[in-house]
Structure formats: structure tokens, C-alpha cells
Amino acid sequence: MVDSSQEIMPIPRKLWEHPSPKSTQMYQFMQSANQRHDLNLQTFQDLHNWSVTDPVPFWADVWSTASLIHSGTYTTVVDPTARIDSLPKWFQGVRLNFAENILFSRAEKDAGQRTTRGKEDAKVAVTQAREGGFEVQDVTYGELRRRVGALAQALKARGVRKGDRVAIVASNSVDTLAVFLATTALGGLFSSSSTDMGTKGVLDRLLQIRPKWVFVDDWAVYNGKTVELRGKMKEIVEGLGGVSEFEGCVAQPRFKEPADVSSVPRAMTLEKFLEAAEGRTELEFERVEFSDPFLVVYSSGTTGQPKCIVHSTGGVLISSMKEGKLHRDLGPDTVQLQYTTTGWIMYMSAVLALLYGGRSILYDGSPFQPDLTSFIRLVGEQKVTNLGISPRYLHELQKHSVIPQRTTDLSSLRAVTSTGMVLPDALFVWFYDVAFPPSVQLANISGGTDIAGLFGAENPLQPLYVGGCMGPSLGVKVEVYDSTIEGGKGAQGRAVEDGVPGELVATRPFPNVPVFFWGDESGEKYWNAYFARFDNVWTHGDFVVRHPSTGQLVFLGRADGVLNPSGVRFGSAEIYNVVERFFPQVADSICVGRRRPQDADEAVMLFLLMAEGERFTKDLVSEVKRRIGKELSPRHVPKFVFETKEIPTTVNLKKVELPVKQIVSGRIIKPSGTLLNPRSLQYYYQFAKVEEPVKSKL
Ligand SMILES: CC(=O)CC(=O)O
Numbered sequence: 001m002v003d004s005s006q007e008i009m010p011i012p013r014k015l016w017e018h019p020s021p022k023s024t025q026m027y028q029f030m031q032s033a034n035q036r037h038d039l040n041l042q043t044f045q046d047l048h049n050w051s052v053t054d055p056v057p058f059w060a061d062v063w064s065t066a067s068l069i070h071s072g073t074y075t076t077v078v079d080p081t082a083r084i085d086s087l088p089k090w091f092q093g094v095r096l097n098f099a100e101n102i103l104f105s106r107a108e109k110d111a112g113q114r115t116t117r118g119k120e121d122a123k124v125a126v127t128q129a130r131e132g133g134f135e136v137q138d139v140t141y142g143e144l145r146r147r148v149g150a151l152a153q154a155l156k157a158r159g160v161r162k163g164d165r166v167a168i169v170a171s172n173s174v175d176t177l178a179v180f181l182a183t184t185a186l187g188g189l190f191s192s193s194s195t196d197m198g199t200k201g202v203l204d205r206l207l208q209i210r211p212k213w214v215f216v217d218d219w220a221v222y223n224g225k226t227v228e229l230r231g232k233m234k235e236i237v238e239g240l241g242g243v244s245e246f247e248g249c250v251a252q253p254r255f256k257e258p259a260d261v262s263s264v265p266r267a268m269t270l271e272k273f274l275e276a277a278e279g280r281t282e283l284e285f286e287r288v289e290f291s292d293p294f295l296v297v298y299s300s301g302t303t304g305q306p307k308c309i310v311h312s313t314g315g316v317l318i319s320s321m322k323e324g325k326l327h328r329d330l331g332p333d334t335v336q337l338q339y340t341t342t343g344w345i346m347y348m349s350a351v352l353a354l355l356y357g358g359r360s361i362l363y364d365g366s367p368f369q370p371d372l373t374s375f376i377r378l379v380g381e382q383k384v385t386n387l388g389i390s391p392r393y394l395h396e397l398q399k400h401s402v403i404p405q406r407t408t409d410l411s412s413l414r415a416v417t418s419t420g421m422v423l424p425d426a427l428f429v430w431f432y433d434v435a436f437p438p439s440v441q442l443a444n445i446s447g448g449t450d451i452a453g454l455f456g457a458e459n460p461l462q463p464l465y466v467g468g469c470m471g472p473s474l475g476v477k478v479e480v481y482d483s484t485i486e487g488g489k490g491a492q493g494r495a496v497e498d499g500v501p502g503e504l505v506a507t508r509p510f511p512n513v514p515v516f517f518w519g520d521e522s523g524e525k526y527w528n529a530y531f532a533r534f535d536n537v538w539t540h541g542d543f544v545v546r547h548p549s550t551g552q553l554v555f556l557g558r559a560d561g562v563l564n565p566s567g568v569r570f571g572s573a574e575i576y577n578v579v580e581r582f583f584p585q586v587a588d589s590i591c592v593g594r595r596r597p598q599d600a601d602e603a604v605m606l607f608l609l610m611a612e613g614e615r616f617t618k619d620l621v622s623e624v625k626r627r628i629g630k631e632l633s634p635r636h637v638p639k640f641v642f643e644t645k646e647i648p649t650t651v652n653l654k655k656v657e658l659p660v661k662q663i664v665s666g667r668i669i670k671p672s673g674t675l676l677n678p679r680s681l682q683y684y685y686q687f688a689k690v691e692e693p694v695k696s697k698l
Pocket residue numbers: 345346419420421445446447448449453454
């Protein structure tokens with residue numbers, strides 16, 4: 001078996017360094033660890049090594065730095081000898097509540113007053129901004145607490161108790177946030193889906209988790225269009241007809257004037273629902289065990305039923321404190337704008353800004369309405385310090401020659417996080433050479449829904465280079481395993497050398513793994529999802545390489561999309577990096593491996609989406625192949641290059657390779673409800689029959 005190897009990884013260009021690393025919370029944490037444990041940690045790498053070889057003192061220190069509101073005292077941090085697949089319990093003995101920690105800070109609770117830095121009643125907690133930036137509305141911590149209190153009282157009066165599920169199908173708004181916090185205040189489980197998800201996709205989720213109440217926006221606005229949602233509400237209510245726990249549907253008003261929902265069975269307006277609180281707004285928090293659940297999220301399930309991934313209160317809180325404070329240096333002066341729908345795990349980032357006492361801007365709608373600059377202007381106007389976007393957003397700006405630093409004042413901006421897809425090298429370069437001020441840290445991060453956290457994260461102690469994530473997340477023993485080992489129950493994995501691509505795995509327990517999958521009584525689905533490949537190892541499904549010179553983690557694509565012609569294994573991102581150079585002529589691309597039952601070998605198929613007005617020609621195909629051959633290797637050159645008119649994506653705009661790979665390999669698949677454009681898949685069936693290389697087809 002041949003792998004892409006060290007020689008093809010030149011030292012990348014350095015792009016950014018923290019101007020004063022010693023001022024950061026990560027550095028201070030490292031100094032206090034040195035003092036407390038008599039260590040001599042000097043670098044990020046030292047700190048990371050210690051965090052994974054000696055996890056008990058590391059996580060104990062994170063616990064004390066996090067200063068979470070809780071009761072009780074933990075007996076053990078974790079059993080450090082436990083197998084990762086035994087899902088060992090963390091911080092047994094403490095009880096805590098998610099919403100309480102979002103709405104209050106420990107110092108405030110200890111002092112018995114509401115005047116501490118960060119979460120004062122009068123401080124703005126969230127700014128709701130809607131498409132176009134026209135409807136900007138500030139809500140203070142005091143007002144948010146009052147709204148959450150009223151809603152929690154209403155939910156309680158209407159029967160919601162610890163362990164009950166409350167779902168929303170709604171926009172990223174203050175109303176949605178209030179449902180999240182009110183539900184979890186009571187010890188309930190919250191689950192969110194965006195309004196652009198089809199009813200089937202929503203029901204695939206909700207029929208599994210069996211919610212007591214479902215909150216649905218009455219209207220949606222996206223891309224300049226206003227869509228009425230009463231029909232969807234009706235379908236959801238009908239679909240949940242057989243769920244005995246289901247009490248009804250609450251219509252959240254998208255505009256000032258709520259829609260009349262009298263024609264929707266078992267539905268009422270939010271105003272009506274709140275009447276059950278009878279004017280009470282007191283906040284009461286059900287503190288639950290560290291490992292008790294509070295959130296259900298879903299695997300994207302591009303080809304089948306979504307998995308209902310259940311996260312623990314303590315696991316997410318402590319991991320988020322570690323990421324937010326140590327890796328990201330967030331605090332009360334943070335102004336976070338994470339561009340996300342409520343259906344993507346990054347919605348948690350929008351909510352978690354409050355955990356650190358910051359302000360979160362909840363944005364709803366397209367970032368390109370009413371024009372391509374409006375969203376970035378909002379970033380400047382709101383003095384955003386931490387912006388979260390996806391590579392696709394940056395790509396669109398680049399495509400349309402929108403230069404953020406010339407469009408608005410970005411002097412408050414400290415970092416831009418990018419996730420959801422591999423960020424092409426060309427965008428790293430454009431970011432620093434053209435688009436953003438050089439002081440801004442570009443944080444290319446990667447983790448996922450499965451861990452509500454990160455494997456690869458930014459950090460303030462190391463430089464940033466073109467491509468990849470700055471390094472692994474503290475406390476997570478990230479390794480790269482030989483992906484040529486097929487694995488199976490009890491199979492031993494093997495770490496590869498730096499520079500050799502392989503499977504991203506975690507080989508020691510960490511606290512933010514899911515507690516279970518909903519409805520998976522035996523735990524078999526869970527075990528199969530993460531532990532079936534290698535013994536006692538979490539296999540995440542990403543294909544990565546650790547750079548031999550910089551130590552950064554370079555994400556090469558999803559492991560199930562790995563290309564493997566004639567035994568050469570590489571990630572689709574390597575191909576996308578080259579195709580990016582044909583931009584703006586080529587707007588996008590999708591690359592998959594085809595291996596039908598009759599094929600002796602895998603063939604790489606590359607589909608190019610041409611920009612408007614551009615033609616797909618024989619010369620272009622030759623040039624794309626030539627550049628891939630030159631920049632990667634002749635073995636990377638796709639056997640087939642075709643034009644496509646549409647690339648399938650999830651509703652969160654992630655390119656989905658797996659269904660295309662299966663279709664061109666001769667399978668007939670049932671698209672899942674999480675796809676934005678399931679009909680786009682039809683086009684790819686014809687390529688299962690193609691026998692000749694592209695030359696004779698053009
Ligand atoms: C942090 C992430 O990696 C988010 C995602 O899964 O898209």
C-alpha cells in the first residue's frame with residue numbers, strides 16, 4: 001500500500017502569531033499547573049502532552065479554572081485507567097445545571113448578588129440581528145433571565161420535568177434561546193432543527209426522541225424570501241400524532257404580529273403558552289448529575305436515519321470552558337457572532353458565548369442579503385471580536401471580490417473561526433494577503449456534532465501556518481492511525497508517523513463524548529459508530545495528517561470519502577485545494593472514488609461546477625489534470641472529470657460526498673432529510689455506467 005508521504009509536505013508559510021502569548025488564559029493556566037504540580041511546561045506541546053498523559057490533574061485544574069456553578073464535591077475526576085469505550089464517569093458527586101451556568105457566573109452566585117463583571121443585569125447578553133441587519137435588538141442579561149424564568153414557569157405548569165424532551169424548529173433567535181435555557185433549567189433535554197429542513201427530516205429526528213412540546217417559528221425569512229410555516233407546523237403535529245408524550249406545538253412569532261394558528265391542530269401562540277406561568281418569572285434550576293443529559297443533536301445522516309446523539313451537561317460545560325477560555329481566550333469582553341442555523345452544532349457556539357460572560361449576536365437569515373457586504377458590515381458595526389463562519393462564506397466573499405477590511409472597520413475583530421468543511425489553502429492566503437487585518441487569528445477548527453467540541457483547535461501559543469488546524473485540543477489524546485488496517489472487533493490499531501495520512505482517533509477517555517444515542521437501548525449503535533474499528537479507541541471518521549515540521553493537524557476529508565486508486569490513499573481536500581486555483585472559472589467541485597462491484601480498482605471522479613457564463617472544455621479538463629499531476633502526483637490525477645450543475649449539500653451547506661460515491665459505484669440510495677438539494681443526486685446515477693475515460697466523452 002502506498003501513502004502520500006512526508007516528501008510532499010513542504011513547510012507551509014507562517015501567517016500569524018499571538019502578539020503577547022503570556023497575557024493569555026492558556027499561558028496563565030500553564031504557569032499555575034507548573035506551580036501546583038511542580039512541572040516545567042514551556043510550550044503548547046508540553047502542555048498538551050501533560051494534559052493527555054496525566055489527565056486527572058489536568059482536568060481537575062480545568063474544573064477549578066472553569067468555576068462552574070455547582071453543588072456537591074467530586075469524589076474522582078475520572079478513572080484514568082478506564083477503557084474509552086467503557087464511557088467512564090467524570091466528576092462524580094457534583095450536580096450542576098446548563099442554563100444556570102449560561103445565565104449566571106459563579107462569582108456572582110457566591111457573592112449572593114448580581115453585580116459581578118460579565119453578567120450584570122444591565123449588560124447586553126444577546127443582540128438579535130436578522131437578515132439584512134435591519135432588525136437589530138439588544139436583550140440584557142436581566143431581561144433574558146426574566147424571559148427564561150417566565151418560559152420555564154410555563155413549561156413546568158404544562159408538565160415538563162427532568163428528562164423530558166422539548167424541540168424547536170426555528171431560527172437562531174432570542175425566543176429559541178429562551179426555549180433552550182428554560183428547558184434545560186428544568187433538567188429537560190433540548191433539541192433544535194432549522195426551519196429549512198424538510199418535514200420528513202424533522203420527523204426522522206422527532207419521532208425518535210418523542211418530544212413533549214415542539215416550538216416552531218410561524219414564518220421564516222431567508223435570502224430575501226418570506227416563507228409561511230403553518231403548513232409545516234400542521235405536518236409536524238400530524239406526524240407526531242402517535243407519540244404519547246407529545247402535548248402540542250407552540251408557534252414562535254417571527255414578526256411583531258404573531259400568525260393566527262387556530263387552523264393548526266394542537267397548536268397555540270407563544271403568548272398563549274406563557275399564560276400558564278401566571279405572571280411568575282422566578283428562575284429555579286434543577287441541578288443534575290455531571291453525566292446527566294441536556295441536549296440531543298443529530299448525525300447528518302446523509303444516507304439513512306439520523307443518530308440521536310445525547311450530550312451530558314457536565315461534559316459539554318467543562319469542555320466548552322476549556323476551549324473557550326484556554327484555546328480561544330474568551331471572556332466578558334467577547335462579542336461573538338457565529339453564523340449558523342439552529343440545526344448545526346455550531347449553534348452551541350452562539351449560545352456558549354454567554355458562558356464566559358460575553359455578548360452573542362444571534363443572526364438569522366442569509367449572510368448575503370440585502371447585499372454581499374451587509375453581514376460583514378454588521379460585524380464591524382457590532383464591534384464583533386470573534387466571528388464564526390464556514391469556508392463557503394469566505395469563498396463567496398472571495399468569488400465576489402468583497403474585501404472585508406475595506407468594507408468595514410474590523411479593528412475590534414480578534415479571531416475568525418472557520419469550520420464545517422476543509423478550508424482550502426488558497427483561502428488561508430487570501431485571508432491574510434487580501435481580506436482581513438493581519439492581527440486577526442484565522443482559527444481553522446475541527447471537531448463535530450459527535451463530541452460537541454473539538455479535536456483540532458486554535459491556540460495562542462503556537463504560530464498559524466497555511467492549511468490545517470493549529471494543533472490538537474487539550475485533554476484529548478488525538479492520534480493518527482494507519483487507515484490501511486481494516487479493523488473490526490478487538491483489532492489493534494497503529495499510529496503512523498507524522499507526515500503520513502490516516503484516521504483521526506482518540507485513544508484516551510475525554511469528558512465530552514455523548515452519553516448515549518437516544519433509543520439505542522443496548523448501546524450497539526453507539527459502539528458501532530465510534531469503537532468498532534480499533535480496540536479501545538474512538539475513531540472519528542476524519543482522514544488527517546499531522547505535519548512533520550509544524551505539528552499542525554491537516555484535515556484531508558472524511559474517512560468514508562478517502563480516495564484509494566491503486567492503493568494510493570488521499571483525501572478529497574487535496575484535490576479541492578488544486579481545483580481552488582481555477583477559481584473563479586470553476587465555482588466549486590466534488591470528488592469521489594468509484595468502485596462498482598465489477599471494478600478491480602477504484603477510479604477517481606471529479607465533478608466541476610462552472611461559474612455562471614463559464615464553459616466546461618476539453619482544455620480545462622486537461623489543465624485541471626495537469627495541475628493535479630504536478631502539484632500532488634500523477635497518481636492523484638482523476639480518471640474522470642465531468643461537469644456538474646449542482647453539488648449536493650446538507651442544509652448546513654456541507655458538501656456531501658458519500659451519497660455521490662455510493663451512487664456512482666452503482667448503488668441506489670434513499671437521500672436523507674438533512675440534504676438541502678436531494679434532487680441533485682439524480683444527476684450522478686448516469687456515471688455508474690460510464691466506462692471510458694473523459695477524453696473520449698468530451
Ligand atoms: C466544529 C465542527 O467540526 C463543526 C462541524 O462538525 O461542522
